[in-house]
Amino acid sequence: MNFLDREKEFIRAKVLPNFDWARFDLPTEPMPLAKAVQACRVALVTTSGAYLAADQERFDTKSPLGDDSFRVIPKGIDPGAIALAHPGYDTRRAKEDLDTVFPYQLLNKLATQGMIGDVSPRHYSFMGFVPSPERLIWRSAPEVGRLLREDGVDLVILVPS
Amino acid sequence: MGIATISLTLVREMTELVKPSKALYLKHPFGLTLGGVGDSATHEAVLKECLRYAAQTLPAGSIVELPYVWKDDLRERQLRKEAH
Numbered sequence: 001m002n003f004l005d006r007e008k009e010f011i012r013a014k015v016l017p018n019f020d021w022a023r024f025d026l027p028t029e030p031m032p033l034a035k036a037v038q039a040c041r042v043a044l045v046t047t048s049g050a051y052l053a054a055d056q057e058r059f060d061t062k063s064p065l066g067d068d069s070f071r072v073i074p075k076g077i078d079p080g081a082i083a084l085a086h087p088g089y090d091t092r093r094a095k096e097d098l099d100t101v102f103p104y105q106l107l108n109k110l111a112t113q114g115m116i117g118d119v120s121p122r123h124y125s126f127m128g129f130v131p132s133p134e135r136l137i138w139r140s141a142p143e144v145g146r147l148l149r150e151d152g153v154d155l156v157i158l159v160p161s
Numbered sequence: 162m163g164i165a166t167i168s169l170t171l172v173r174e175m176t177e178l179v180k181p182s183k184a185l186y187l188k189h190p191f192g193l194t195l196g197g198v199g200d201s202a203t204h205e206a207v208l209k210e211c212l213r214y215a216a217q218t219l220p221a222g223s224i225v226e227l228p229y230v231w232k233d234d235l236r237e238r239q240l241r242k243e244a245h
Contacts, residue, residue: 003240004174010242027180027222031163037212048192089192090245097198103208106201115212148164157211158168158181161192 011131015064022133033155035117040154042111043120045144047128048094048101048161049086052077059085059127066129068136070144073123075104086127089161101161120151128161167215169194169207173224180222185214187227190236196229203229 001009004021011019033040049059051071060067073082079098084091094101104123111119124144130136148156168184170176171191176184187207189196196203210227219225238244 002174003172004178006240006242021175021178023178024180028182029221030182030219030223031165032218033165033216037216042212086192089190089239091192093198094192099201099204100193100195100198103195103204106195106204106208110205110208110212115209145164153164155212155215156164156166157208157215158166159194160169160171161194 016131019131022137035154037116037155038114039117041118041120041152042107042116042155042157043148043151043153044102044104044107044123044157044159045126046102046123046159046161047086047126048159049084049091049127050082050098050102050125051085052081053083054081058083061085061087061127061129064131066131067127068130068133068140069126070140071125072147073102073104073125075108075119075121075123077104079105086161087129094161101159103159107157117154120148120153122147122151124148165215167211169211170224173226176224182221183214183219184224185210185227186224187229188236189229189231191239193235197232 099106168181170184173186195207
């Protein structure tokens with residue numbers, strides 16, 4: 001049994017009896033970069049469950065339906081202000097070194113080295129356990145897309161956990 | 162008009178279902194996507210791979226396997242749901 005079958009059985013037994021994986025018939029068409037990477041504004045979308053502990057609501061890791069909301073993370077935030085909430089991996093390990101799942105500090109470093117144009121003022125964080133993704137697909141993701149466009153982002157790097 | 166994206170992925174089979182425009186597949190454990198705690202060289206290498214492939218023209222739905230090797234059996238145990 002592969003991981004997808006094993007995880008599907010687990011979610012069906014514990015959470016949603018009719019769970020199945022979201023799937024699409026056709027791939028998303030790649031959007032070519034409009035400029036050289038060295039001139040691009042880059043943003044991260046992480047599914048690590050990162051949030052600002054003092055200012056933002058923790059992701060709901062107890063709900064069997066997961067949490068399809070997102071958090072906005074400013075690019076210059078102190079890493080000590082970030083907490084991680086996710087039922088699917090050991091967040092204590094990643095909290096020791098956020099670059100493992102949310103490399104925003106590393107992206108800032110690459111910007112200072114001239115590897116990219118600059119870093120978006122905001123990154124976007126989801127918690128990756130969303131077994132019923134309809135609202136994610138139709139509401140949260142389009143909203144993040146709108147914010148990325150508002151931020152003038154040229155390239156988004158999606159980082160799972 | 163969309164925005165260029167590139168996705169890291171830890172589970173190839175899941176990515177084959179969702180079909181993002183362009184993905185880089187890493188056989189790293191869950192929660193250590195870019196590499197181990199403190200392994201800044203691998204973190205930086207992986208992020209630079211994202212930039213490199215973002216600039217390349219690839220067929221829609223391409224999944225490129227990156228050549229990183231994990232050091233122990235954590236990922237395998239996670240895939241069997243025997244480790245967190």
